Amino acid sequence: MSTPNGHLTWTGTNLKANRLHSKVSLVTGSGSGIGRAIAILFAREGAKVVVVDLVRSGGEETVRFIEELGGTACFVKADVSRENEVAEMARKAVKRYGRLDILVNSAGTLKGLPCNTEELAEEDWEKIIAVNLKGAFLCAKHLIRQMKKQGNGAIINVASEASRFGLARWQAYCASKGGLVALTKSLALELAPTIRVNSISPGTTRTPLSLPTLRTKEERQWFIGDRIPLKRMAEPSEIAPAALWLASDEASFITGADLAVDGGTCASGPGRVK
16 A cells, blocks of 8 residues: 555555554654554554644544544644643543553654754754654653553654664754653653553654655665665555554563664664765
């Protein structure tokens, strides 16, 4: 299956095994890219999905894709970096479906990057940290209350290969994603045994967020050809099954883990952007 905008291609159409039957999931940043792929796959696996995004058109499009597949979803517009909006998002989600089993923190930004440190605007640094790191904290803060009330739940944070090593001129992104993995481990210890908390670290993935950052032929060659052992970008649909597995009962004894989905990059070392 591919979407009209070309940013989602399913490499396997026989994945459905009803792994998330009767569960309710909330996926932030699911108006496009990896978040959208996760939301659609969760719906295919039987979950009701709360699609959360700052861009209404993208979020509503994701809902339409899910409904065309016979799934159930609703859209909630929210800026995850603002606590009042996150609190309202949580209230609407629980009111709509009566429970919340899975939270996926996929919202992210690359505002101003790549950029030399001396040229990076303070407001861009703050925006990246606010969305990529604080947003995950705020969503957990306001949704774990429902999970605790139910007596179970799972949180999956979408980190990045950039959490595992440095990338020149990506300092704010590396800091935000490194912090997200650390937050994952801390929450896993705090919330066990009731709520499992894990993260996934995708490699370079073909999304509307990442593609504009590969501005030159040399950057594209380095990111795709020279750095990744599998010699290509990931598609969002190749990242989503990792989130599905961690959300499912098949990963019932896993918490505090970070799963690399990066084509082997972390096994070989990242090199550096020239």
